[in-house]
Each structure stands twice: as C-alpha cells, then as structure tokens.
Amino acid sequence: MDYLFFFILGLIFGSFFNVVISRLPYGKSIISPGSSCPKCGSKIKWYDNIPVISYLLLRGKCRVCGVKISIQYPLVEIITAIITVGLYYKFGLNVYFVQYFVLISLLICAGIIDLITALDNDFETGIIPDEISLGGIPVGIIFGILQKKLIISLIGGLVGFLLLFIPGFVYKLFTGKEGMGGGDIKLFAMIGTFLGYKPLFFILFLSSFVGATIGLFFIYLFKNREYPIPFGPFIGLATIIYIFFGDYIIQTYLKMIA
Structure with a gap:
C-alpha cells in the first residue's frame, strides 16, 4: 500500500509538472486559468484530467474537438511516479x-x-x-x-x-x-x-x-x-x-x- 500511495502521489505531481512545462517557458501563469485544450480552448473537466487514466480513456484526444494530446503528458506522469516509488524504496520517508x-x-x-x-x-x-x-x-x-x-x-x-x-x-x-x-x-x-x-x-x-x-x-x-x-x-x-x-x-x- 505504501508503494501504491507514492505511485499515485508521483502521478499527481507529474500532472502538475506538465502544467509547469507547458506554461512557464511561454510566460503563462501555472496557477490560473484551469487546464484547457490548446486547440479549441474548451476547459478540461476534472474527470478528463485524471493522470494517465483520462489519457487512455480518451485515446489521447480532446473530448470536444478530437485534437491529439501530446504523449508527453502521460509519460511525464508515469516517469515521475516511478521515480517517486524508487526514491521511497531506496531512502524511505x-x-x-x-x-x-x-x-x-x-x-x-x-x-x-x-x-x-x-x-x-x-x-x-x-x-x-x-x-x-x-x-x-x-x-x-x-x-x-x-x-x-x-x-x-x-x-x-x-x-x-x-x-x-x-x-x-x-x-x-x-x-x-x-x-x-x-x-x-x-x-x-x-x-x-x-x-x-x-x-x-x-x-x-x-x-x-x-x-x-x-x-x-x-x-x-x-x-x-x-x-x-x-x-x-x-x-x-x-x-x-x-x-x-x-x-x-x-x-x-x-x-x-x-
């Protein structure tokens, strides 16, 4: 259960890192507004913003306009989750x-x-x-x-x-x-x-x-x-x-x- 907790924690942080990566170099706020599709501008609902799972359920596309979502998003989330579990395994809390x-x-x-x-x-x-x-x-x-x-x-x-x-x-x-x-x-x-x-x-x-x-x-x-x-x-x-x-x-x- 400990490893599952840290895996989920890593997914959550990875999702936030995606926000930082997609906004910070372009001078945008990483706090507001909420996540939206870069193509059609539609706001992403919470159930479409669950790390990795939403990407798989939506088959990597925006629910509204169907534009492809970069594979970067689930990859960053999974990598962060694996690293988080690895750190806990190696060093403890x-x-x-x-x-x-x-x-x-x-x-x-x-x-x-x-x-x-x-x-x-x-x-x-x-x-x-x-x-x-x-x-x-x-x-x-x-x-x-x-x-x-x-x-x-x-x-x-x-x-x-x-x-x-x-x-x-x-x-x-x-x-x-x-x-x-x-x-x-x-x-x-x-x-x-x-x-x-x-x-x-x-x-x-x-x-x-x-x-x-x-x-x-x-x-x-x-x-x-x-x-x-x-x-x-x-x-x-x-x-x-x-x-x-x-x-x-x-x-x-x-x-x-x-």
Whole structure:
C-alpha cells in the first residue's frame, strides 16, 4: 500500500509538472486559468484530467474537438511516479527522500522545457527558466542547512557554476561563439547546492558522454550540424542516475581498476 500511495502521489505531481512545462517557458501563469485544450480552448473537466487514466480513456484526444494530446503528458506522469516509488524504496520517508524528490522534480521540468523550446521555432535555442535554476539554489541551500552541511552546499553551488562557466568562457574567448548556455551553468550550480561538489564531476562526465553520443547520432541522422541538441536533459538524466546508482557505479569502477 505504501508503494501504491507514492505511485499515485508521483502521478499527481507529474500532472502538475506538465502544467509547469507547458506554461512557464511561454510566460503563462501555472496557477490560473484551469487546464484547457490548446486547440479549441474548451476547459478540461476534472474527470478528463485524471493522470494517465483520462489519457487512455480518451485515446489521447480532446473530448470536444478530437485534437491529439501530446504523449508527453502521460509519460511525464508515469516517469515521475516511478521515480517517486524508487526514491521511497531506496531512502524511505526522510529528509533525503524529500531533498532528492525536489531536485529531480526541478530537473524533470528543466530538462523537458529545454528540449521542447529547442525544437520550437519561437525560440532561438532551448531555455531553462531562471525560476527553476536560480529558484532552486536557495532550496538546495536550505537542505544543506537542515543537514548541517551549509558549507558543502555553498561550495557545491560555486563549483557547479565554475565547472561549466570556465570552459564556456574559454570557448567563447577563442571562437567568438557561445560554448555553454547560461541556463545550463545555473542548473549545474543548483545541482551543486543540493548534492555538494563531489558528485558534480561524475554528473558532468556522464552527461557530456551521453549528450555527445546522442548528439552525433542525430547530426548524422539528419545531416545537419546545426541540429538543436539541448544539454539540460542530459544533465538531469545523469543526476538521476547518480542519485540512484552513483555509489554502485563508482565502487564498481574502482574495483575494476584496483
């Protein structure tokens, strides 16, 4: 029953994250008005707004006009539910559960917003709203205070900022082009306040490796070197992997090279 509760809780939060993702980058309020169809504008009834279930019952379409509803909505809800259950299984119900749930929630919203805005012609590039990255920094520091790790949290934020700012600055200095988006830098600083500085090197390596691999694949597939490959989703993915499996991966690697 505990796992069912946290699964349902994750679905509910995932539904809210969809609101944030669909409204925040466009400057819309995430509080009001209520949910409505983007095509016909009809208000969505509560029974058509039940996470995942309503999507399945409506076969992924608006009840009124029949326009297709993005698969993003049930996917975000299910992913959030699975992560919520996973966190409860790994950490139980304690401050670590809350800390990692808040961090991963911010990363889900930031990563998907970065992705959809990178593919949206209304934006020059993908964006990570300051409300998420900068807004998450004081939250990470608060968790540092609660765990009596304020100094580690502050150092983590600084190291996270510098790890992406310095190479981006050097790249721009020599090429005249942006080497790293400001949103990515601020997002990495936020992660540092939550996790401290030590995990950042693992996260940077893994996100860079996965991002470069997938980026090269899409560049080859579409024959376009300018194909938009946002970095935010890979930072988020690498951070989630670290939270769940980081210790195991690092220990396994150390045993292999010993």
